[in-house]
Amino acid sequence: MNQKDSRGILFWITGLSGAGKTTIGNELYYRLKREHSNLVLLDGDVLKRIVGGQVGYSDSERHERAWMYARLCKGLTDQGLIVICCTIAMFDDVRQWNRENNKAYVEVFLDVPMEVLIMRDQKGMYSGIKEGVISNVAGVDLNVEYPKNPDITIVNDGSIGIKKCVDLILSHKIVYSKDFMRDTDYWNSYYNKSNDEILKPSKFALDIIDGLKKGCSILELGCGNGRDSVFFANNGLLVTAIDAADGIITKLQGQHNDNQNIRFLCDDFVCSSALFVGQYDYCYSRFSLHAINEQQQRELLSNVYLALKKGGVFYIEVRSVNDPIFGLGECVGKNAYRYNGHYRRFLEIDDLLNECRQVGFNVLYAKESTGFAPIGDDDPPIIRVVVEK
Numbered sequence: 001m002n003q004k005d006s007r008g009i010l011f012w013i014t015g016l017s018g019a020g021k022t023t024i025g026n027e028l029y030y031r032l033k034r035e036h037s038n039l040v041l042l043d044g045d046v047l048k049r050i051v052g053g054q055v056g057y058s059d060s061e062r063h064e065r066a067w068m069y070a071r072l073c074k075g076l077t078d079q080g081l082i083v084i085c086c087t088i089a090m091f092d093d094v095r096q097w098n099r100e101n102n103k104a105y106v107e108v109f110l111d112v113p114m115e116v117l118i119m120r121d122q123k124g125m126y127s128g129i130k131e132g133v134i135s136n137v138a139g140v141d142l143n144v145e146y147p148k149n150p151d152i153t154i155v156n157d158g159s160i161g162i163k164k165c166v167d168l169i170l171s172h173k174i175v176y177s178k179d180f181m182r183d184t185d186y187w188n189s190y191y192n193k194s195n196d197e198i199l200k201p202s203k204f205a206l207d208i209i210d211g212l213k214k215g216c217s218i219l220e221l222g223c224g225n226g227r228d229s230v231f232f233a234n235n236g237l238l239v240t241a242i243d244a245a246d247g248i249i250t251k252l253q254g255q256h257n258d259n260q261n262i263r264f265l266c267d268d269f270v271c272s273s274a275l276f277v278g279q280y281d282y283c284y285s286r287f288s289l290h291a292i293n294e295q296q297q298r299e300l301l302s303n304v305y306l307a308l309k310k311g312g313v314f315y316i317e318v319r320s321v322n323d324p325i326f327g328l329g330e331c332v333g334k335n336a337y338r339y340n341g342h343y344r345r346f347l348e349i350d351d352l353l354n355e356c357r358q359v360g361f362n363v364l365y366a367k368e369s370t371g372f373a374p375i376g377d378d379d380p381p382i383i384r385v386v387v388e389k
Contacts, residue, residue: 007176008077010102011084011169012095014147015110018117020156020165021086024110027166029084040076042069044087059143066094077102078271090144100295101271104176108169109150116157183291183342188247191225201231203373204286204317204384209235216281219307221269221300222288226252232284233261240278242269270296276307283307283314287373289352290319290345293333301359308389314361316385320368321346323380349383361387 011028013021022043029041047069066089073083099105147153152172154165205228212218214236223229223241225248233239239262243249249266256262267275270292283304289297304314320326321335326346329339336345349368356363365386372382 007103008080009082009104009106009174010073010077010098011082011106011108012073012098013084013086013108013110014088014090014095014150015112015156016088016117016144019110019112020162021088021110023162024108024154024156024165024169025084025086027162028169031166031170032082032084036082038081040081040083042073042083042085042087047072047085047087062089063091063094065089066091070094070098073098074101074271077104078268079274088144090146092145092148095147101299102177104174106152106169106172106174107147107150108152108154109147110156111153112156184245184247186342187224187243187245191245191248192251199225199227202228202286204228204315205231205284208284208315208386212237212282217278218282218284219275219278219280219304221283221285221304222291223252223264224248226256226264228284228286229262229264230256233259237261237282239263240265240275240280242267242272242275244268270300271303276303278307279309280307281309281312283312285315286317287319289316290347291343293336293345298355301355301361305359305361305389310389312389313364314356314387314389316352316383316387317372318352318383318385319344319346320381320383321348322368323382325380347383349385352383352385356385356387361389364388 011025013025013028015021022045025041025043029039033039048065050072066087069085069087069089073085076083095107099107152169154160154168156165209231212232212235215238217238217240218232220229220232220239220241223243224245226241229239229241233256241252241262242265244266246266249264252264256264265272265275269275269288289300292300308314323346325339325344326335327337329337332338332343333345335347336343338344349366353363353366363385365384368381368383370379370381372384373380
């Protein structure tokens with residue numbers, strides 16, 4: 001783990017009561033704290049106090065609480081925090097969701113024989129079951145779904161020390177998803193070219209500007225070199241523009257530092273929890289949905305829906321499966337290819353409309369046509385969609 005790396009990580013330490021989750025989590029926290037300041041330790045007892053008495057202890061209620069923990073952890077890792085969560089929460093769907101939705105996820109299962117747990121019995125749960133004064137104990141009279149594919153399994157029966165357990169966790173290679181780092185070198189280079197065509201406002205921005213009210217807020221997803229963002233700001237809109245290309249964003253921040261109508265942010269536009277706490281009148285996505293995969297698109301649409309004010313409008317322009325370059329390059333997913341140095345995913349208009357409706361949007365406009373985004377002699381068919389919350 002790089003000390004300067006600010007990407008979030010979730011260490012999900014799970015095991016039955018008495019398995020040593022808190023002890024190992026605490027040691028891991030202080031070991032990491034020697035080199036990292038962006039740390040959060042969430043123990044099961046602390047989490048229960050945060051949730052309060054609103055969730056009980058039946059199987060379904062435990063499941064609901066596990067989802068609360070998972071969503072809380074993701075909200076923190078999305079903001080670049082290293083989260084150590086110590087919890088029983090043995091549900092396959094929650095763990096799978098963790099793995100699919102966090103930038104980096106390390107699942108640690110503390111596998112301890114029941115006779116050792118009974119011998120430890122720090123909270124009197126196992127003896128309480130035997131005496132009939134306690135019920136609903138995970139792993140005894142309450143079924144659990146033991147981890148099927150944890151990254152690390154530790155038999156914490158006392159045969160190895162706590163420091164050795166943490167050594168095993170820290171020796172695990174952290175694998176980050178590539179959401180945030182997608183093709184940044186390519187786009188930093190591309191947008192630093194002095195090409196008049198990529199400096200003027202896009203045709204999409206020019207076509208919709210008359211429908212945008214001055215003084216309203218607009219969020220641009222994947223702003224690139226900021227040409228449309230600056231155009232919107234110069235027309236009286238309050239602009240939040242986000243992109244993962246750190247080089248160009250740093251340049252834009254310097255160039256437009258004094259412009260009170262615009263702010264440029266370097267972050268992941270799919271899931272930045274800090275970004276989507278705002279309430280916007282409009283959201284604008286030109287050629288950014290096809291830079292992400294299907295799962296990320298579903299997450300993004302949900303986040304945009306929540307971030308828009310009632311009646312807010314989402315403007316989308318994206319490449320179509322009918323584009324002449326569809327199918328060129330290396331296939332890396334459904335309708336997705338790596339071609340000419342970067343990733344592209346091509347969309348089908350009906351699929352996009354269905355997903356927008358499933359989130360709750362009303363479709364105001366939808367069309368696939370040439371003439372939307374001509375560049376020189378190229379004029380591929382492009383999908384335009386406008387939806388309203």
